[in-house]
Amino acid sequence: MELSAEERSMLAGDFGPGVRKAMEIVVALGRVYGALRLVPVGSVQVAGVSYRNLGEAGLEFLREWADQSARVCVPTTLNPAGMDLRAWRELGFSERFARRQLSVIEVYQRLGVRATCTCTPYLVGNVPHKGAHVAWAESSAVSYANSVLGARTNREGGPGALAAGITGRTAAYGLHLDENRRALLRVVVRCPVRTFSDFGALGYLVGKAARNRVPYFVGLEVGAGLPRSCSDAALKALGAAMAASGAVPLYHVAGVTPEADQSDVLAPDHETLVVDDLQPAYAALNSDVHGNRIDLVWCGCPHSDLEEIAEVVRLLAGRLVKTPLWITTARETREQARAEGLVAAVEDSGGRVVADMCVVVAPMQELGFRTLATPSAKGATYVPSHTGLQVRYGTVEECIEAAVTGVWSG
Incomplete structure (x- = not known):
């Protein structure tokens, strides 16, 4: 692997032990994947934030790095935590968990990371341009950055992403290279x-078939009769589902995404998959639940944008909920929604606009929930295995009706 003089100095410890440790990680990953060089990155998104996932060992690892005076040198944002950092008590999280979760956030801040606590960094200012090299860890954000924005990132692990933030470098392999961005599956x-x-159901099916291959979609073009014309939110749902059911980090949609119309976007040896029925996905994403009682309705996986919060307000139409309703979003987005009166409208109906957290990485069973309803295919994929809760999956309309009635009728 060819390193620049500055990179060799980092590796030699000239920038301190924290930077040396980070460069050792970046170089080791590069060697594992056969990279010949490193590339500068414009931004980083770090995963591994919930104390439920990190535990004491992970927290101590971060503290040791911070104690070595390591600091990120490029804009670096943070994935969701396991609770709302301000309203955790009202939501029912224990003081024991909250204390440890806040310790994790404090260490990341010592490292210079913005405590955005969102899986949608592109909604809070971390928006790379087409062709920009970045190092992001959150699977749905990786998909969005590569596919919708046309940036270039592999799906980094938590330590690898943080190491990229500290060094400002990542290894040039995988999706940083032109040849690996071609589609191997025509859908x-x-x-x-x-x-x-x-869109989530479609993504679930394609992710299962594609695994980690790059798919190219035909039939989702603007003007193909879709009410939403492949909006950014629809693409967000599509990509998040493929990243969850498979490991798809990049996809192309003919006539929509920025690299889809390149003449060589389809690899010569590509396969073809025809999707003519979404019902198998709906069946797979719904748990085998006895009864129709719903304990929690959850929207916002990936985190909701303003338009999605406004849609929930429209569907509530001032009605009171019988079942807890959570809309998870970024703190910054929540503040914008509050300024526009959307938070008040949700709360007037008895719901909550929850910031900073994701249900998947939260200690949900401690709160007494057993069955939740969600319009998120990613959430429906992960919730049973990560939290032990059962899932009802359906449209946003069906989920809001479940919140109002307390039962699932989808």
Whole structure:
């Protein structure tokens, strides 16, 4: 691997032990994946934030790095925590968990990381341009950055992403290289894809088939009769589902995404998958639940934007909920929603706009929940295995009706 003089100095410890440790990680990863060089990165998104996932060992690892005076040198944002950092008590999280979770955030701040606590960094100012090299760890954000923004990132692990933030470098392999961004699976969509949950269901099916290959979608073009015309939110749902059911870090949509119309976007040896029915995905994403009682309705995986929060307000139409309703979002987005009166509207109906956290990485069973409803295919994929809760998956409309009635009728 060829290193610049500055990179060799980092590796030699000239910038301190914390930077040396980070460069050792970056170089080791590069060697594992056969990289010939490193590339500067414009931004980083770090995962591994919830204390439920990190535990004491992970927290101590971060503290040791911070004690070595390591600091990020490029804009670096943080993935969701396991609770709302301000309203944790009202939501029912224990003081024991909260104390440890806040310790994790404090260490990341010592390292210079912005405590954004969101899986949608592109909604809070971390927006790389087409062709920019970045090092992001959150799977849905990696998919969005590569596919919708046209930036270049592999799916980094938590320590690898933080090491990239400290060194400002990542290894040049995988999706940083032109040849690995070509599609190996042509997906022909021959069924209606009308709602966000339909996009999620489509993503679930394609992720299962694609695994870690790059798919190229035909039939989702703007003007193909889709009510939402492949909006950014729809693409967010599509990519998040593929990253969860498979490990898809990049996809192309003909006529929509920035690299889709390149003449060589399809590899010569690509395979073809025809999707003509989404019902198998809906069946797979719904747990085998006895009864229709819902304990929690959860929207916002990935984190909701302003338009999605406004849609929930529209569907609530001033009605009171019988079942807890959580809309998870970034703190910055929540403040914007509060300024526009959306938070008050949700709260007037008895719901909550929750910041900083993701249900998947939260200690949900401690709160007494057993079955939740969600319009998120990513959430429906992860919740049973990560939290032990059962899931009902359907449209946003069906989920809000479940919040109002307390039962699932989808």
